[in-house]
Every structure is written in structure tokens, then in C-alpha cells.
Amino acid sequence: MSFLQLLTSYPGLLPSIFVGVMLVFWLLTIAGLLDMDSIGPDWLGGSEDADVSGLPEMLVALGLDRLPFSIVISGVAFYWWLLTMLAAGLLMPHVPLPLWASGTLVLTVALFAAMLLASASLRPLKPLFVVNDKVTRESAVGRRCRILTLSVEDNFGQAEVEMGGGTRLTLQVYAAQPNRLSRDSPAVVLEFDPRRKRYLVAEFDPP
Incomplete structure (x- = not known):
């Protein structure tokens, strides 16, 4: 056969x-x-x-x-x-x-x-x-990140955050609607939602 x-x-x-x-x-x-x-x-x-x-x-x-x-x-x-x-x-x-x-x-x-x-x-x-939730939340919040997905929705999205020393973390993220976030857009991590197990991100507007 x-x-x-x-x-x-x-x-x-x-x-x-x-x-x-x-x-x-x-x-x-x-x-x-x-x-x-x-x-x-x-x-x-x-x-x-x-x-x-x-x-x-x-x-x-x-x-x-x-x-x-x-x-x-x-x-x-x-x-x-x-x-x-x-x-x-x-x-x-x-x-x-x-x-x-x-x-x-x-x-x-x-x-x-x-x-x-x-x-x-x-x-x-x-x-x-397996990562330490508390350490990750405290260290990721407030950092700039780069969006990996084509869009970021209310319960969908991934972003990469630079943690220093060459370490990068991929985070599951979400954002308020509407937004202009797309792949490679700069964003900032605002907070962690324990219910969704995702990080809230927003568009980063450099000064």
C-alpha cells in the first residue's frame, strides 16, 4: 500500500x-x-x-x-x-x-x-x-513590549517583552477596544489580570 x-x-x-x-x-x-x-x-x-x-x-x-x-x-x-x-x-x-x-x-x-x-x-x-507568577507580574508591568500578533483584542494577543540581560518573555496580552495595535507595534504593559491570565497593554506613544 x-x-x-x-x-x-x-x-x-x-x-x-x-x-x-x-x-x-x-x-x-x-x-x-x-x-x-x-x-x-x-x-x-x-x-x-x-x-x-x-x-x-x-x-x-x-x-x-x-x-x-x-x-x-x-x-x-x-x-x-x-x-x-x-x-x-x-x-x-x-x-x-x-x-x-x-x-x-x-x-x-x-x-x-x-x-x-x-x-x-x-x-x-x-x-x-514554569515561571514565578509574582516575579513575572512585578517585573513585566510597566515595561515596553513588542506585539507579535496581527491584532490585539479583548481576549487575544501576544507580545514580547525585553526583561534585560538578553532575556525575552512572550506574554499573553489583551487591550481595550478600539486600538491600533498590530504586529511589531510598540506597546507598554499596564497590569496583569488574574482572571484572564493576560496582561493589559496599551499603545506606546514616545515623548
Whole structure:
């Protein structure tokens, strides 16, 4: 069976669609039309003391609770697709079961294995996302930043702030409407909204 046939037939079609959706999401994120928190629940604790009691128990057990949902789901989707494609091409032709039965078995086992592989490969990234909320809020507020997304809405936007010493932080931000903020616009961080878990920014008008 050719690679194209594997992509467009059961069971490879399902994870292929999933991976395709995630690729579109990341392309839109790179283009500035979305931010990393645009999909999924907001479970990024942001600090080591954050409450994770509401997260799925399996993901907490796998150590994926401190990573953005978009990264977790992308990692799981990639491994699910890879394992399903390998199994469909190498194992299923030798399994004496109907296609629907062998395909469903492959999807189920591959998904479980994908979560384990995603856990092993993504857990080393957790320190990049675990920051001290209090220190970050106090140090980021009042600083100038650069907008990364094409616009900043009431509950959408990203900005990069220079923290000194070559350190840059990417913040989830929002702004009052209407505004003229767009990609590469200079802005200033005004305050942190704990309910939204976003920073309020405003246009920066140099004196």
C-alpha cells in the first residue's frame, strides 16, 4: 500500500486529519492570526504552586500539566499519526481481522503509546513554561513590549517583552477596544489580570 493510500484510508485518515488541523493552527499562530492559547482549556499553571486539581488525571500523571494545551495536543497528534501509519503499513496486512477491527485496535493502542511518547519528549520542556507568577507580574508591568500578533483584542494577543540581560518573555496580552495595535507595534504593559491570565497593554506613544 502506498503512502498516499495510507493517508487517505482507515485508520490512517483520522490521525492525518488531526495532524493537518494542528499544522494549520501553527501556521496561523506563526502568521500572528492566533496565539498558543487559542485552542483547548487554559490549564497552564504558570507557577509551581498553581492548582492543577481540575486537569485530566492521566495528563497530570504523565507530567503534561504544566505545558500549553496546544503543545501537548500537537505532540500527541504527531506520535499518534506516526505510530498509526507504521502499524497500518507494516502490521495490519498480516493481522487476520476485518479492517474496521484491526484499524480500531491500531488507533487505540497507538493513541495510548503516543501519550507515553509525548510525555517522555515534552516533559523536558516544562521548565520553559514554569515561571514565578509574582516575579513575572512585578517585573513585566510597566515595561515596553513588542506585539507579535496581527491584532490585539479583548481576549487575544501576544507580545514580547525585553526583561534585560538578553532575556525575552512572550506574554499573553489583551487591550481595550478600539486600538491600533498590530504586529511589531510598540506597546507598554499596564497590569496583569488574574482572571484572564493576560496582561493589559496599551499603545506606546514616545515623548
